[in-house]
Amino acid sequence: METVLKIENLHCKVQDQQILKGLNLEIKKGEVHAIMGPNGSGKSTLSSVLAGKEDYEITEGKILYQNEEISELSPEERSWKGMFLAFQYPIEIPGVSNINFLRTALNEKNKALGKDQISAKDFLKMVSEKSALVGLDNKLKNRSVNEGFSGGEKKRNEIFQMAMLEPTLSILDETDSGLDIDALKIVSNGVNTLKSKDNATIVITHYQRLLDYIVPDFVHVLYDGKIVKSGDKTLALELEERGYDWLKLETTI
Amino acid sequence: MSSLNFDKNSFSIDSEIWDSIDVAKLPTKYEENWRYLKWGKLKKIEFHGDFESQLTTLEGLNLPQLDGYIIVIENGIFNEKISTTLTSTNGLEISINENNLVSYHNTYFDVLNANFAIKAIKIKTTKGAKIEDSINIINVITSSNGLVNTKTHLELADNSSLVLNEFYLSSTKTVNGLTNHQCHISIGEKAQLEINRYQYPNHNFQICKDDISQGEESKFTSNNFSSSGKLVRNDINVKVQGENCHTELNGIFAPSENEFIDNHTVIDHISPNCKSYENYKGLIKSNGVGVFNGKVIVEKDAQQIEAYQQNNNILIHDDSSVFSKPELEIYADDVKCSHGSTTGQFDDEALFYLRSRGISHSAAMEYLTLGFIHEILNCFKNENHREFILKQILMN
Numbered sequence: 001m002e003t004v005l006k007i008e009n010l011h012c013k014v015q016d017q018q019i020l021k022g023l024n025l026e027i028k029k030g031e032v033h034a035i036m037g038p039n040g041s042g043k044s045t046l047s048s049v050l051a052g053k054e055d056y057e058i059t060e061g062k063i064l065y066q067n068e069e070i071s072e073l074s075p076e077e078r079s080w081k082g083m084f085l086a087f088q089y090p091i092e093i094p095g096v097s098n099i100n101f102l103r104t105a106l107n108e109k110n111k112a113l114g115k116d117q118i119s120a121k122d123f124l125k126m127v128s129e130k131s132a133l134v135g136l137d138n139k140l141k142n143r144s145v146n147e148g149f150s151g152g153e154k155k156r157n158e159i160f161q162m163a164m165l166e167p168t169l170s171i172l173d174e175t176d177s178g179l180d181i182d183a184l185k186i187v188s189n190g191v192n193t194l195k196s197k198d199n200a201t202i203v204i205t206h207y208q209r210l211l212d213y214i215v216p217d218f219v220h221v222l223y224d225g226k227i228v229k230s231g232d233k234t235l236a237l238e239l240e241e242r243g244y245d246w247l248k249l250e251t252t253i
Numbered sequence: 254m255s256s257l258n259f260d261k262n263s264f265s266i267d268s269e270i271w272d273s274i275d276v277a278k279l280p281t282k283y284e285e286n287w288r289y290l291k292w293g294k295l296k297k298i299e300f301h302g303d304f305e306s307q308l309t310t311l312e313g314l315n316l317p318q319l320d321g322y323i324i325v326i327e328n329g330i331f332n333e334k335i336s337t338t339l340t341s342t343n344g345l346e347i348s349i350n351e352n353n354l355v356s357y358h359n360t361y362f363d364v365l366n367a368n369f370a371i372k373a374i375k376i377k378t379t380k381g382a383k384i385e386d387s388i389n390i391i392n393v394i395t396s397s398n399g400l401v402n403t404k405t406h407l408e409l410a411d412n413s414s415l416v417l418n419e420f421y422l423s424s425t426k427t428v429n430g431l432t433n434h435q436c437h438i439s440i441g442e443k444a445q446l447e448i449n450r451y452q453y454p455n456h457n458f459q460i461c462k463d464d465i466s467q468g469e470e471s472k473f474t475s476n477n478f479s480s481s482g483k484l485v486r487n488d489i490n491v492k493v494q495g496e497n498c499h500t501e502l503n504g505i506f507a508p509s510e511n512e513f514i515d516n517h518t519v520i521d522h523i524s525p526n527c528k529s530y531e532n533y534k535g536l537i538k539s540n541g542v543g544v545f546n547g548k549v550i551v552e553k554d555a556q557q558i559e560a561y562q563q564n565n566n567i568l569i570h571d572d573s574s575v576f577s578k579p580e581l582e583i584y585a586d587d588v589k590c591s592h593g594s595t596t597g598q599f600d601d602e603a604l605f606y607l608r609s610r611g612i613s614h615s616a617a618m619e620y621l622t623l624g625f626i627h628e629i630l631n632c633f634k635n636e637n638h639r640e641f642i643l644k645q646i647l648m649n
Binding site: 052074075076078085087091101102104165 | 600605
């Protein structure tokens with residue numbers, strides 16, 4: 001299978017603090033990778049760096065997305081190329097309707113790719129199909145982006161946006177945080193439905209619980225800015241049982 | 254020398270009037286209400302008062318689509334050719350009269366206005382008249398270095414209602430003109446007045462003062478949009494005389510490069526059982542400077558007042574600045590009042606969020622701008638005008 005993302009020896013710092021310290025990861029199309037790790041291990045930094053947040057400085061290493069070095073690309077350029085980050089804390093944008101915003105996003109992407117603008121009719125059809133996928137309430141589509149949404153609604157909205165933008169690589173940052181079990185099922189079901197042999201997903205999470213619903217092909221443990229252990233889904237279960245301390249011990253020795 | 258310079262021969266007034274003007278002085282930075290104003294740019298100019306009318310059409314002027322009555326005041330003079338015929342039917346009377354209003358000379362600009370504003374626009378409603386067509390006053394300056402003094406007198410009889418849109422602008426090539434406008438407004442019992450004001454004099458100056466008095470159970474709404482202008486100063490003074498009144502002052506001010514926009518408002522609650530809401534948003538670009546100074550006074554016998562005041566500012570660049578001073582003076586003991594002021598920048602996280610969805614940096618900034626002002630923008634009820642405002646803001 002074709003490689004979507006290859007991270008080589010990635011070092012990255014925020015202000016003066018080194019957060020990632022030589023991270024390696026390879027993801028192929030059709031795969032789901034879970035990245036787990038204790039607080040402060042660098043999980044959120046990894047997702048932000050991949051999406052192109054400007055506060056992060058890459059000091060060493062490479063990020064190859066579909067064989068192209070993307071470290072210098074802006075967040076919007078990465079999005080146009082098919083990357084998507086579902087935020088742990090989706091932002092509220094008052095005064096901007098959810099639908100309007102998505103239409104702009106799609107049209108900017110089409111423009112960047114030299115494609116035609118989507119017609120109003122096709123757009124609305126797409127909206128109704130994709131919102132059904134995550135059971136997003138109709139009225140939320142026309143409300144301001146995430147404004148006054150509950151925690152669960154915000155996460156559903158993230159997956160709805162993901163469905164609309166049809167990314168090749170999706171990064172779900174702590175998508176399970178703040179979700180009750182029903183919302184978790186709906187969100188996971190959305191992610192599973194969107195999964196195909198042409199795309200790949202990175203699921204960043206603290207807990208094994210989410211992985212009952214989104215079953216990963218690989219589980220990686222991020223600790224102190226590096227991936228210290230990789231395995232299949234049974235690794236997640238082991239972590240659930242034993243915590244992270246045994247790994248910390250293993251790596252320091 | 255703290256006064257303006259004039260080419261005296263170009264003004265057709267008597268020499269003794271010059272005497273009274275010459276002794277008047279510009280307010281100084283030591284006066285609290287004027288402390289942020291710097292007159293340097295104005296003092297360099299020699300103002301003239303000799304105008305002729307140039308406009309034969311409104312085309313070419315930066316205006317939204319206008320419905321209703323149109324009154325064009327060019328360089329302070331009524332331009333009849335491109336205005337709606339003055340009316341005195343259906344409960345509405347619009348006329349241009351000799352300025353015989355009693356003026357209080359508090360400031361330098363009061364003195365200038367009293368002496369130079371020879372005519373005034375008078376707008377009157379009769380009792381119970383609900384005027385459906387809005388009135389648009391287009392106050393345009395087309396003469397560089399011109400000193401224009403204008404005056405409006407608005408009188409709403411009991412139970413009547415009116416919407417007034419005022420546009421303050423300049424023709425493209427006009428620079429360094431000064432428009433000094435004053436407006437006297439009296440709102441009768443149960444009457445309703447809405448004023449939407451659009452100020453964008455570009456490379457010119459504007460001083461604007463409104464004195465409003467509200468009768469019992471009346472409603473007054475002022476929606477103020479100020480973008481562009483070398484120096485813009487607004488004073489809105491509302492005296493809430495009657496009981497059970499509703500007062501609303503909304504504003505967006507957006508100075509950019511080398512521009513200065515100063516808003517001073519006073520809401521004086523004299524009678525009990527009234528509500529007032531004030532909400533101003535400043536969006537300061539480049540090295541622009543904005544000022545918000547809003548004062549709410551609740552007098553001793555004005556019990557059961559609810560007064561809310563809010564000012565939020567966004568500084569777009571490192572060298573943008575804003576001075577915000579929310580003030581409450583409360584002498585009654587049974588009132589609900591609040592005020593607040595914030596100044597900050599656009600949220601980087603929100604910008605990143607939008608961009609991560611494929612929205613370009615510039616479009617994302619537009620969204621954040623819209624997000625910041627939409628609450629005030631929605632106070633402007635005319636959709637064309639809302640689009641116009643957005644266009645002005647995003648253009649600069």
